[in-house]
Amino acid sequence: MIEVLAPIRADHDQRWALEFLEHLNRQEPIHVYVLSVQPRYSGHVRMVVNPTWLHQVQREDAELEMAGLCQALQERGIAFERHVVEGSSAEEIARFAREHHCTQIVMGPLSPGRISERIFGSLNHQVEQLVRESGEICEVH
Secondary structure: OEEEEEEOOOOEOHHHHHHHHHHHHHHOOEEEEEEEEEOOOOHHHHHHOOHHHHHHHHHHHHHHHHHHHHHHHHHOOOEEEEEEEEOOHHHHHHHHHHHOOOOEEOOOOEOOOOHHHHHHOOHHHHHHHHHHHHOOOOEEO
8 A cells, every 4th residue: 555645735736636546546555644733832922822722722623624635535535634734834734744654745836826836846856855864765746
């Protein structure tokens, strides 16, 4: 069984990702980790906002983000697990893929014309670079 990571991002095409996951599953059964990376808030925010409430809001946001893809995977009989982590998106995606021995990361195509990607590079590119630096063999799509 192939271990596949599918990070959820609002700026990526989830329909494309689902079709790609279906394609992989037709070739060989896959197990998908659906991952939501939530921002880690500074101590200043945590001083003003109740950390328990903040964690609950992040968990609810993550569940909403993951709901569509998880429902579609369930309807298609593709094995999956939901996970929520806090931190920097690229670093957490690469770390999660390493720790769970994923050989594929399915992120989907980027939305065109994002200024931040021109300045900092796309999230896909950042994840690819971090995975490559770790020495792991993992394709980013």
